[in-house]
Amino acid sequence: MADNLIVKDAALARVANLSDYDATRATFSWDSARAQIDGLSGGRLNIAHEAIDRHVATGHGDQIALRWIAKSGDRTDLTYADLQKQTNRFANVLISSGIGRGDKVYALLGRVPELYVAALGTLKAGAVFCPLFSAFGPEPIQSRMEIGGANAVITSGRLYKRKLKALREHLPELREVFLTDGQHDSTHDLAELMAQASDSFETVAMNPEDPALLHFTSGTTGKPKGVSHVHEAVLAHHVTGRFALDLKPGDVFWCTADPGWVTGTSYGVVAPLTNRTTMIVDEAEFDVTRWYDTLAREAVNVWYTAPTAIRMLMKAGSDAARVHEYPALRFMASVGEPLNAKAVIWGRDTFGMPFHDNWWQTETGGIMIANFASMDVKPGAMGKPLPGIEAGIVDVTGDSLREVTEPMTIGELALRPGWPSMMRGYLHEEERYQKCFRDGWYLSGDLAMCDADGYYWFVGRSKDLIKSSGHLIGPFEVESALMEHEAVAEVGVIGVPDDTAGEIVKAYIALKPGFEPDEDLRLELLGHARKRLGPAVAPREIAFRQNLPKTRSGKIMRRLLKARELGLPEGDISTLESDEA
Amino acid sequence: MTRADIETAIAEELHRIAPEIEMNDIDRSEDLRDECDIDSMDFLNLVTALGQRFGAAMPEADYPQMRSFEALTDYLVEKTA
Numbered sequence: 001m002a003d004n005l006i007v008k009d010a011a012l013a014r015v016a017n018l019s020d021y022d023a024t025r026a027t028f029s030w031d032s033a034r035a036q037i038d039g040l041s042g043g044r045l046n047i048a049h050e051a052i053d054r055h056v057a058t059g060h061g062d063q064i065a066l067r068w069i070a071k072s073g074d075r076t077d078l079t080y081a082d083l084q085k086q087t088n089r090f091a092n093v094l095i096s097s098g099i100g101r102g103d104k105v106y107a108l109l110g111r112v113p114e115l116y117v118a119a120l121g122t123l124k125a126g127a128v129f130c131p132l133f134s135a136f137g138p139e140p141i142q143s144r145m146e147i148g149g150a151n152a153v154i155t156s157g158r159l160y161k162r163k164l165k166a167l168r169e170h171l172p173e174l175r176e177v178f179l180t181d182g183q184h185d186s187t188h189d190l191a192e193l194m195a196q197a198s199d200s201f202e203t204v205a206m207n208p209e210d211p212a213l214l215h216f217t218s219g220t221t222g223k224p225k226g227v228s229h230v231h232e233a234v235l236a237h238h239v240t241g242r243f244a245l246d247l248k249p250g251d252v253f254w255c256t257a258d259p260g261w262v263t264g265t266s267y268g269v270v271a272p273l274t275n276r277t278t279m280i281v282d283e284a285e286f287d288v289t290r291w292y293d294t295l296a297r298e299a300v301n302v303w304y305t306a307p308t309a310i311r312m313l314m315k316a317g318s319d320a321a322r323v324h325e326y327p328a329l330r331f332m333a334s335v336g337e338p339l340n341a342k343a344v345i346w347g348r349d350t351f352g353m354p355f356h357d358n359w360w361q362t363e364t365g366g367i368m369i370a371n372f373a374s375m376d377v378k379p380g381a382m383g384k385p386l387p388g389i390e391a392g393i394v395d396v397t398g399d400s401l402r403e404v405t406e407p408m409t410i411g412e413l414a415l416r417p418g419w420p421s422m423m424r425g426y427l428h429e430e431e432r433y434q435k436c437f438r439d440g441w442y443l444s445g446d447l448a449m450c451d452a453d454g455y456y457w458f459v460g461r462s463k464d465l466i467k468s469s470g471h472l473i474g475p476f477e478v479e480s481a482l483m484e485h486e487a488v489a490e491v492g493v494i495g496v497p498d499d500t501a502g503e504i505v506k507a508y509i510a511l512k513p514g515f516e517p518d519e520d521l522r523l524e525l526l527g528h529a530r531k532r533l534g535p536a537v538a539p540r541e542i543a544f545r546q547n548l549p550k551t552r553s554g555k556i557m558r559r560l561l562k563a564r565e566l567g568l569p570e571g572d573i574s575t576l577e578s579d580e581a
Numbered sequence: 582m583t584r585a586d587i588e589t590a591i592a593e594e595l596h597r598i599a600p601e602i603e604m605n606d607i608d609r610s611e612d613l614r615d616e617c618d619i620d621s622m623d624f625l626n627l628v629t630a631l632g633q634r635f636g637a638a639m640p641e642a643d644y645p646q647m648r649s650f651e652a653l654t655d656y657l658v659e660k661t662a
Binding site: 071158285287288469504526531534535540 | 645
């Protein structure tokens with residue numbers, strides 16, 4: 001596995017933030033790392049203070065904080081001073097609308113400057129920020145707003161009309177809707193309110209354990225889980241940004257993730273600003289030419305992207321990359337799903353440096369295991385645990401847990417809780433939260449192994465979750481939406497391998513009597529699912545079956561559907577009661 | 582191949598990918614991904630299907646010329662001329 005080791009240049013490794021992994025790991029503590037952030041008086045703090053205000057106070061107000069590239073290609077710069085004023089205005093708008101400490105403020109927006117202003121302005125006001133991916137359909141939006149108890153939402157006129165307006169009667173706790181453009185009944189014009197608001201605001205001093213960010217992740221069964229993170233998490237965002245992404249003050253940093261996902265918030269909003277970089281934000285979706293132009297023109301120093309995008313770049317060929325040179329580029333990283341060894345090596349051959357894979361989850365709030373700038377890379381490995389993070393491979397059977405110490409033995413990847421950005425709970429689901437912990441370990445749900453050199457290798461997910469284009473999708477949410485269609489009797493949803501997306505969502509459907517499994521119905525069901533779920537969650541393939549494999553209790557056996565789809569052994573089928581036809 | 586034929590072909594391929602879209606509801610001069618609520622994967626599948634249908638090479642480098650329904654039509658009119 002490691003015969004293609006990528007050895008780092010010693011001189012370059014020395015100038016990395018984490019230049020001596022073993023030494024730093026031996027001495028690091030989260031308590032002493034706290035000196036890297038300001039905090040506010042009385043042991044309090046606020047993420048937004050660390051991200052913006054402290055840099056303005058130390059004379060960096062003129063540095064560009066955010067360079068926004070509109071779809072048209074036009075660029076808009078916001079300096080740290082601009083961002084301070086705008087987020088102050090936004091916080092004032094919230095407070096004067098009766099939204100404050102502990103309230104939940106959602107954003108349903110594309111990557112526009114208002115999204116970033118709303119995120120940080122919300123935190124300044126002491127409210128909790130929850131970003132939603134704008135490609136979600138109405139059903140994922142509704143369930144996430146219900147679970148979180150959204151009190152206010154920032155969105156665009158277009159998204160409001162298409163996805164939110166019809167839901168309002170079902171969301172009694174939603175008091176205020178702010179539109180970035182357009183006019184509708186019972187909404188506010190954000191630009192007008194911002195213009196009237198004062199640009200000074202005293203950032204609310206929060207307790208370290210006060211909730212700050214709410215992200216949703218998918219579960220195998222039941223509704224999506226609302227993952228709660230606190231203001232103290234900023235310490236982990238900051239430190240992991242320095243160590244795992246090698247962020248340095250003044251760097252130009254491009255994280256291509258949408259803030260609707262945790263990567264786009266922890267490393268697309270918070271860490272780049274606390275580390276005083278200049279963030280590149282591109283409104284447009286993936287486009288080969290545009291991405292290479294952006295990397296070169298903006299002189300990006302550190303680039304954080306995802307395997308799906310890297311695979312699409314590989315498909316377009318190295319020549320497309322070689323249109324430009326990238327002398328400013330220093331570090332490339334990837335997250336979302338394991339990065340194939342081939343893609344790591346392609347990075348080295350094309351850019352002169354490998355992509356550095358790292359691993360973490362919505363629940364962990366920040367990067368846990370990474371390939372660092374100073375570290376030799378074993379292509380295909382996810383790297384080593386960060387300083388301050390203790391990882392292990394465990395074998396969980398029934399009520400017992402055993403740590404697996406033999407190298408390259410498969411088990412569940414587990415972490416010792418205690419780092420600042422660890423989730424503090426799943427909203428309203430204490431039992432589900434407690435189930436994540438056993439004998440002093442947090443159980444990740446991912447299967448992995450660790451080699452003799454301490455590098456971790458991803459093996460698979462231990463549940464039925466689907467990872468498509470880096471997004472975690474719960475089969476239950478997709479199945480529920482399809483079950484609402486009058487023709488559907490039963491449905492099982494699995495992920496099937498795809499060269500570009502990693503996996504795509506495939507639904508197996510058995511129809512009620514009287515419905516014909518033809519192309520028209522297939523398209524109708526596809527449209528039905530897309531309308532409710534949006535393109536990021538809806539299935540891309542639908543197959544009809546007369547019957548689906550089920551257990552005695554009537555549970556559809558997704559595992560069996562998947563084994564058959566992939567031509568794998570069917571494993572233990574003793575619980576199979578009614579088989580596929 | 583007339584312009585109308587090409588428009589019909591695009592509408593048909595779009596219907597296979599995003600059958601929920603009413604072609605009459607979309608603004609053909611606006612961003613196609615926004616108008617049809619399709620993502621990068623959908624767009625890639627659309628271009629691949631059209632490329633096969635017309636036997637035309639539609640490289641990634643040309644994607645900026647296909648941003649709207651109209652732009653995509655113009656592009657294919659030129660390609661198939």
